[in-house]
Amino acid sequence: MTDDVIIAPQADSEIWRGAVAWEERDGRARAWRLLPERAARAHAPELVRHATMAAGVRALVTTDASEARLELDFEHDADARLDVLLDGELYRRVEVTSGLTDLRVPLPDGEHDLAIWLPQVGQSWVGPLTLVGASTAAPTPPAAPRWTTYGSSITQCSAADGPSETWPAVAARALGWDLTCLGFGGQCHLDPIAASTIAAVPADVVSMCLGINIYGGATFSPRTFAAHASAFVERVRAAHPDATLVVITPIASPARETTPNAVDFTLEQMREDLRSVVDVLQAEGDANLHLVDGLSLLGLDEVHLLPDALHPDGEGYRLMGERVALAMGALTGAAPATVR
Numbered sequence: 001m002t003d004d005v006i007i008a009p010q011a012d013s014e015i016w017r018g019a020v021a022w023e024e025r026d027g028r029a030r031a032w033r034l035l036p037e038r039a040a041r042a043h044a045p046e047l048v049r050h051a052t053m054a055a056g057v058r059a060l061v062t063t064d065a066s067e068a069r070l071e072l073d074f075e076h077d078a079d080a081r082l083d084v085l086l087d088g089e090l091y092r093r094v095e096v097t098s099g100l101t102d103l104r105v106p107l108p109d110g111e112h113d114l115a116i117w118l119p120q121v122g123q124s125w126v127g128p129l130t131l132v133g134a135s136t137a138a139p140t141p142p143a144a145p146r147w148t149t150y151g152s153s154i155t156q157c158s159a160a161d162g163p164s165e166t167w168p169a170v171a172a173r174a175l176g177w178d179l180t181c182l183g184f185g186g187q188c189h190l191d192p193i194a195a196s197t198i199a200a201v202p203a204d205v206v207s208m209c210l211g212i213n214i215y216g217g218a219t220f221s222p223r224t225f226a227a228h229a230s231a232f233v234e235r236v237r238a239a240h241p242d243a244t245l246v247v248i249t250p251i252a253s254p255a256r257e258t259t260p261n262a263v264d265f266t267l268e269q270m271r272e273d274l275r276s277v278v279d280v281l282q283a284e285g286d287a288n289l290h291l292v293d294g295l296s297l298l299g300l301d302e303v304h305l306l307p308d309a310l311h312p313d314g315e316g317y318r319l320m321g322e323r324v325a326l327a328m329g330a331l332t333g334a335a336p337a338t339v340r
Contacts, residue, residue, distance in 0.1 A: 062138045072124055074099065117162070203243050
C-alpha cells in the first residue's frame with residue numbers, strides 16, 4: 001500500500017538536517033543557524049539576517065516515492081538555486097526567484113536516497129516535504145561524525161554553483177559527515193552568539209575559519225585579535241572536550257596580504273597570530289586542536305579563482321571543498337570519496 005508521506009521541517013526531524021532551530025509562519029518554516037533565543041542579545045542585525053539563510057540546510061530521506069513536492073516562499077534580491085540529489089548525484093538544479101516556488105520533482109522507480117539542499121542565500125520559508133506514493137520514507141542514515149563549521153561569506157559561499165557545491169557541502173559529502181554550516185556573509189567577528197551556538201550544537205568536529213571579516217571590519221587589532229581568537233576556541237573546547245577542533249586561517253587575498261587595514265593589521269600577520277593561538281593551546285595540552293593554513297586551500301597562485309580578489313567562484317569553492325576534505329580527513333583518519 002502506498003500513500004503520500006508529509007514531513008514538516010522541525011527541530012526534532014531526523015530528515016531535515018543542518019538547522020539549529022526552525023521558526024514557523026503561515027504553515028511554512030524558516031531555518032535558523034544561530035540560537036534564536038539569543039538573537040536580541042547579539043546586537044548585530046546583519047548577523048541575525050544571515051543566520052536565517054539556509055546555508056547547509058537540507059532534507060535527507062530514503063524513499064520509493066514517485067514524486068517529491070516542496071513549496072518554497074523565497075525572499076531575496078537576486079536569483080538563487082535549490083539542488084535535488086539522488087543517490088549522491090545532482091539530479092536537478094532549480095533556479096529560484098523571489099516569491100512562491102512549487103517544486104515538483106518526478107523520481108525514478110525503486111528506492112533511492114533523496115537529498116534536497118535549500119538555497120544558501122536569501123530567506124527560505126519552506127512547507128512540508130511531500131513524498132507522493134511512498135511506501136518507504138525513512139531518514140537516510142545520519143552521516144558521522146557531526147561537523148560544525150564557522151566562518152564568513154567564504155563559508156556561506158553565495159557564488160557556489162549550487163547549495164550542494166559550497167565548499168562545506170562538498171567536503172561533508174566527500175567525507176560522509178553530518179554538516180551544520182555557520183557561514184555568515186560579512187559577519188564572522190567571534191560573536192558570543194556564535195560561540196554559544198557552536199557550544200549548543202552536538203559536534204564531533206568543529207572547524208573555525210577566522211580572520212577575513214575581522215580584517216575588513218578592523219574588528220580587532222594586532223593587540224587584541226589573538227586573545228579574542230584564543231578565548232573563542234577555548235569556549236568551544238569547553239563545550240566539546242572530546243571533539244576535533246580545527247582553526248583555518250584566511251585563504252589568499254592579494255590586496256590584503258601585506259596591506260595594513262584601518263588598525264594596521266595584515267592577513268599575513270593574522271595567519272601568524274592564529275598559528276600562535278593554536279601553538280600555545282597545543283603546548284598547554286590540547287592535542288586535538290589543529291591548524292589548517294588557508295593558503296593550502298586556495299593560494300596566491302590561484303587568484304584566477306577569485307573574481308573579486310576575495311571570494312572564490314564556483315570552481316574555487318569546489319576545489320576548496322576537495323582540499324578541506326583531504327585536510328580534515330588526514331586529521332581525523334577519514335578517507336574522502338569523490339563528490340559527483
